[in-house]
Amino acid sequence: MHEVSTALHTAEVVHWISLVVMAIVYTLKIRWLTSFTLAKDRSMPGNPTQSDKKRGARYSLFNVAMPWSMESTRKPKGFIFYLSFVIFHLGVVAGITLAFVSTIAPDFLRIPVVGWTMIVFLVAAFIVALYRIGRRVLRPLMKLISTPDDYFSLVMLTIWFGLGACTQAYLMGIWGMTSENLLIAYLYLTSFFLLYVPFSKISHYLYYPFTRTYIGRALGQRGSYPVVRG
Amino acid sequence: MMEEQLAKKLNRQVVGSLVGCVHCGMCDESCHYVLAFPDDHKMTPSYKADQLRKLFKANHDWTGKTFPWWVGADKVPLTDDDLETLKDIAFGTCTNCRRCTLSCPMGVDTATLNRIMRGLLAHVGVMPEGVRVVSKDQWELGNQMGVLKEDYLDTLEWMSEELEEDLGHDEATIPVEKKGANVMYCINPREVKYDPRTIKEAALIFWAAGEDWTMPEEGWDNTNFGLFSGDDQLGGACAKREYEKARELGVDKIVISECGHGFRSTRFEGVNWAAETEPVPMETSVQTMLDYIKEGKIKVDPTKNPERMTFHDSCNNARSGGFFEEPRELLKLVSMDFQEMYPNRAENYCCTGGGGAMSMSEYTPRRLESAKIKADQIRATGAKVVVTSCHNCVDGLNDLIKHYKLDCEVKQLVNLVANALIIEEPEKIPDELKPGDLEVKKVAEKEPLAGRKILVVDDEEDVRAFLTMVFEDAGAEVETATDGDEALAKAREYQPDLISLDLSMPGKDGVEAFVELRSDPATEEIPVCVVTGHPEFRQVIYDRPVPPPEGYLGKPVDEDKLVAYAHHIVEHRKEKAN
Numbered sequence: 001m002h003e004v005s006t007a008l009h010t011a012e013v014v015h016w017i018s019l020v021v022m023a024i025v026y027t028l029k030i031r032w033l034t035s036f037t038l039a040k041d042r043s044m045p046g047n048p049t050q051s052d053k054k055r056g057a058r059y060s061l062f063n064v065a066m067p068w069s070m071e072s073t074r075k076p077k078g079f080i081f082y083l084s085f086v087i088f089h090l091g092v093v094a095g096i097t098l099a100f101v102s103t104i105a106p107d108f109l110r111i112p113v114v115g116w117t118m119i120v121f122l123v124a125a126f127i128v129a130l131y132r133i134g135r136r137v138l139r140p141l142m143k144l145i146s147t148p149d150d151y152f153s154l155v156m157l158t159i160w161f162g163l164g165a166c167t168q169a170y171l172m173g174i175w176g177m178t179s180e181n182l183l184i185a186y187l188y189l190t191s192f193f194l195l196y197v198p199f200s201k202i203s204h205y206l207y208y209p210f211t212r213t214y215i216g217r218a219l220g221q222r223g224s225y226p227v228v229r230g
Numbered sequence: 231m232m233e234e235q236l237a238k239k240l241n242r243q244v245v246g247s248l249v250g251c252v253h254c255g256m257c258d259e260s261c262h263y264v265l266a267f268p269d270d271h272k273m274t275p276s277y278k279a280d281q282l283r284k285l286f287k288a289n290h291d292w293t294g295k296t297f298p299w300w301v302g303a304d305k306v307p308l309t310d311d312d313l314e315t316l317k318d319i320a321f322g323t324c325t326n327c328r329r330c331t332l333s334c335p336m337g338v339d340t341a342t343l344n345r346i347m348r349g350l351l352a353h354v355g356v357m358p359e360g361v362r363v364v365s366k367d368q369w370e371l372g373n374q375m376g377v378l379k380e381d382y383l384d385t386l387e388w389m390s391e392e393l394e395e396d397l398g399h400d401e402a403t404i405p406v407e408k409k410g411a412n413v414m415y416c417i418n419p420r421e422v423k424y425d426p427r428t429i430k431e432a433a434l435i436f437w438a439a440g441e442d443w444t445m446p447e448e449g450w451d452n453t454n455f456g457l458f459s460g461d462d463q464l465g466g467a468c469a470k471r472e473y474e475k476a477r478e479l480g481v482d483k484i485v486i487s488e489c490g491h492g493f494r495s496t497r498f499e500g501v502n503w504a505a506e507t508e509p510v511p512m513e514t515s516v517q518t519m520l521d522y523i524k525e526g527k528i529k530v531d532p533t534k535n536p537e538r539m540t541f542h543d544s545c546n547n548a549r550s551g552g553f554f555e556e557p558r559e560l561l562k563l564v565s566m567d568f569q570e571m572y573p574n575r576a577e578n579y580c581c582t583g584g585g586g587a588m589s590m591s592e593y594t595p596r597r598l599e600s601a602k603i604k605a606d607q608i609r610a611t612g613a614k615v616v617v618t619s620c621h622n623c624v625d626g627l628n629d630l631i632k633h634y635k636l637d638c639e640v641k642q643l644v645n646l647v648a649n650a651l652i653i654e655e656p657e658k659i660p661d662e663l664k665p666g667d668l669e670v671k672k673v674a675e676k677e678p679l680a681g682r683k684i685l686v687v688d689d690e691e692d693v694r695a696f697l698t699m700v701f702e703d704a705g706a707e708v709e710t711a712t713d714g715d716e717a718l719a720k721a722r723e724y725q726p727d728l729i730s731l732d733l734s735m736p737g738k739d740g741v742e743a744f745v746e747l748r749s750d751p752a753t754e755e756i757p758v759c760v761v762t763g764h765p766e767f768r769q770v771i772y773d774r775p776v777p778p779p780e781g782y783l784g785k786p787v788d789e790d791k792l793v794a795y796a797h798h799i800v801e802h803r804k805e806k807a808n
Binding site: 033034036037038039040041042043044046047049050051060063064070071072073075078081085139140141142144145146147148149150199200201204207208210211212214215216218219222223224227228229230 | 241242243244246247249252253256257259260271274276280292293299301302331333334335337338339498499501502505506507509511548549551552553555558573575576
């Protein structure tokens with residue numbers, strides 16, 4: 001067990017409570033989604049040689065790891081955006097890891113290779129997040145389709161990545177970061193996210209397996225998924 | 231009202247697509263409208279889908295109900311202006327081609343959302359006039375072009391007669407309402423109204439294959455405007471007509487002629503809309519023709535189709551039907567020079583005539599502009615013939631070929647298979663041939679319009695000269711007029727057997743002239759065949775409160791087709807008079 005100050009302990013408790021609340025809200029959200037009827041395709045498979053619902057669903061679900069599978073991520077411009085997507089989401093994984101591991105086993109994060117990996121991911125994600133803010137604010141198309149929630153979520157995540165990088169530096173004792181308040185602030189910010197995320201667009205990852213599976217099954221049944229190109 | 235209707239249309243897949251969008255903008259460049267109008271960001275698929283999303287969030291999403299402005303759910307209730315804007319977006323800037331769906335990292339099915347929006351608008355009576363008229367015809371007359379049963383049967387008879395003439399015997403007659411046949415062949419009303427040769431060609435292929443087939447008296451329309459208007463009830467009703475007729479006739483399967491949305495609605499969506507538990511076996515005629523060749527039932531000679539050809543995938547066949555290898559296989563069997571178009575198959579671009587766009591003439595200029603990417607795709611192949619398995623695509627591609635001045639024409643696989651067909655049956659010679667019979671027949675075939683008077687109305691001199699030459703070569707006596715006023719005067723004085731009428735002319739245009747011709751007792755009975763460079767005006771003329779024209783052909787017009795149409799119209803008139 002690591003020794004913690006009262007302020008840090010309180011932040012950790014708030015963080016874990018927030019996690020429980022998020023889990024409850026997410027459970028309710030999944031219940032809400034599944035309360036709608038699952039439409040069944042009664043038609044016969046579209047093409048006997050190609051139709052396969054399960055294969056379509058698998059292909060669809062894992063297309064996140066196959067940038068060549070979609071035109072939007074295959075083209076050079078799209079591929080750059082895909083890379084930024086990968087970096088951004090690796091940053092999210094690093095940030096979540098930091099929040100939990102720092103309260104359970106902070107020494108693990110002090111192992112140089114682990115610590116520096118975390119910092120690289122968080123800083124890279126911070127830079128990508130800045131680029132994404134610019135993209136959303138400056139591109140007329142993105143301005144047109146963005147809601148206050150889109151801007152707010154992105155800005156808060158950018159701050160979270162930045163604060164996360166500083167917190168990791170504090171845990172490693174580098175860059176002159178010595179104040180425990182960084183970790184406390186980071187945990188409170190994470191707690192805020194845990195409570196806010198279920199009500200915002202950030203909860204898209206909750207829906208991802210559903211939407212991808214549905215479209216994958218639908219197009220797999222017809223025979224147009226996996227996409228065949230000639 | 232729309233909110234209640236929306237609640238009925240929600241299922242788990244739809245809700246997933248409504249909540250899944252992260253507004254990343256990745257769908258942007260997958261849309262042909264975006265590519266044509268890069269500065270108009272309202273063309274982006276996510277913006278279009280957001281129109282439905284706003285309604286959904288305001289009514290079904292906790293955050294949207296509590297903090298609507300925060301998640302963009304602040305647009306209800308809707309005003310009349312809002313509804314008009316939504317109509318323009320849902321019907322005029324999206325052909326429901328589903329291409330953006332394949333480019334969405336989240337798997338959001340934007341085309342389905344747009345179709346739902348169309349359905350909500352149609353439910354409150356807000357839709358393009360063309361969609362309203364066509365839907366009404368499909369509800370009331372059982373087919374989307376308002377073809378009367380007698381006209382449908384008459385066309386089948388006409389095509390049977392032509393086949394008899396072509397083959398020299400009556401064994402290839404089109405069977406109607408035959409019980410217990412193997413195949414029930416369903417077609418697009420466009421074939422009856424504008425391109426009956428495809429029916430003849432299909433009949434020829436069925437005959438050559440020795441198929442036991444029939445066409446139904448009712449439930450023959452494989453098209454389904456429910457797919458375009460978002461009206462699932464109409465969709466179910468249309469599909470059910472075919473399924474029930476197939477069961478009544480006791481056929482083994484329905485074969486759907488080359489119609490992209492007809493195939494999708496009959497083969498797939500209709501089964502769901504009509505809640506079929508045991509769907510009738512169904513297949514596209516492309517599959518049928520391919521099987522005939524593979525099974526040796528028909529033989530083809532690919533050298534009959536020597537031109538360079540490319541294939542355009544119909545969105546409904548390819549993206550929503552998984553049907554893209556078979557047409558290519560068939561095309562390669564019946565032609566000599568196939569050139570692939572890029573991108574293709576499920577990633578192909580829409581012809582821009584899909585989603586019912588051909589019936590919405592108010593959006594034609596925008597549609598043609600959005601077709602630039604398709605025109606570029608075709609041009610890059612260097613093909614002289616664009617082959618497609620969809621009637622909407624035929625019309626959409628013909629429009630864009632004309633608009634972008636491409637040096638090619640559009641054909642369907644049925645045209646190519648029929649052309650390449652090797653007929654081994656010897657021509658039968660009548661038992662009792664009287665002297666002079668052959669000569670009379672030759673003259674009749676050569677001059678099918680002999681003794682007929684035709685008035686050609688067109689403001690373009692070269693078109694007038696061309697039409698005059700074609701009709702005169704077919705034996706007709708031709709008079710010409712250059713505008714609507716002159717046409718009216720000459721029609722009254724000359725009393726022709728047929729008027730070939732252009733629509734776009736200076737002074738009194740063809741539409742006005744047509745209405746006056748139909749309203750004047752002296753000319754109301756004269757048959758009119760519209761020959762126009764604006765096939766998209768079709769709806770304009772059919773919406774007039776007078777009987778529709780007897781024929782409607784788009785320029786450039788095929789000589790044989792023109793003569794065949796003219797011959798049929800005047801002969802039909804004679805039969806009616808008798």
